[in-house]
Amino acid sequence: MADDLKELKIELSKNGIFTTTLEELYNWGRKNSVWPLTFGLACCAIEMIATTMARYDLARFGAEVFRPSPRQADLIIVSGTVTKKMAPQVVRLYNQMPEPKYVIAMGACAISGGPFRDGYNVLKGIDRYIPVDVHIPGCPPRPEALIHAFMTLQKKIEEQALAGDARPRHLHAELPSEFPVPAFGEHDLEPPMNRDVFTAEPGNPLKVIQ
């Protein structure tokens, strides 16, 4: 929105007249009702559970209801070590979620493989197969860190444009909303990464390394 329009809006609000745009209203509603998927993988999941309980109370941010089905979820929090045996199931759960959908990679393992990176059985970060919106470092991250990541995601949702070239992936008809599920190979997952997702090319709307 142009600056003079913003000033006009502030000026009107001082006089008791509240104005909004469809985009703002729509994003305001979306960012305050992000429903995560009931899904945990390892010790980070314990911190995620703690975040939802009374002390940290993720419900304050509109995420009070963890959905037991991917069909009803908006957000998948990849909380913990993604083993190579589990990775296809994580991608499949993501594929089953309806758009718009978001991913938080929680903890060292989910973002890079963490302490198990040099092992034979752990995926070196879930961003090899699905586009991650927010990465949280930590081993495990504290509930405050997850809340911070959640607020970062809310900010990201709030700033998404509904039209124009900068609109997010789910509003581009030609961009995929499902990603190939890796298969079990003889030595590793096949393919070991999805080059369309796991790329450093600037300007790619699927870009994950920033």
Next chain:
Amino acid sequence: MALPSPEQIKTQIEAGVPGAAVTVIANGSPSAQRSLLLDHAHARSVAEFLRDHAEWRLDYCSLMTGVDWLDAETSQKVKVKKVVQAADGSESEQEVEEVRKTKTPGYLEAVYHLFSMEKKHGPVVLRMRTTDRGDGARLPSLTPVWRSAEFQEREAFDLYGIVFEGHPDLRRILMWDGFVDYPMRKDYVPPVDEVPVVVPQRPGSAGTPSEVHR
């Protein structure tokens, strides 16, 4: 009643199981816990003998694990008498030091720790060794004697590639079925799936984006 020493156990096994060859393996570590090496042909009957022994009653196999021993080369300095030709052409016998190298072929090993729930004593440590690390990586399964070894023998099969003959359900347990490697072997090389990561320029900093290979 406390358990007798490994030598005494060995004597009793050889008396109780005709033809069984048992070797007592020394242990150089501070615990000095010695173990019994069994031969393949009699391992199953020795295991049954230990389990059913009236005084020992080793009815519980608490642990079964695999060990990988690579081909080892030991060098030893030996003094040898040799005919040496001097510069002036005269020959004389002299003592010369020579380095002799002995190659020990590698093998895979299965280790079992036995306790008695009834008599409250243990452990007795059993070992079995394969003939080599290739096609000969086969051992008799002790799962029919101690059921608790079932999943652990499957794990040793999965990660070390030891084939347990007589195991009721020998499948991979941790890795997927199509996997062909044995990741806990010392010569296992994990697949290379690292990628170069371009670290973008921070706003306001000079220079080009640096390419970092992990």
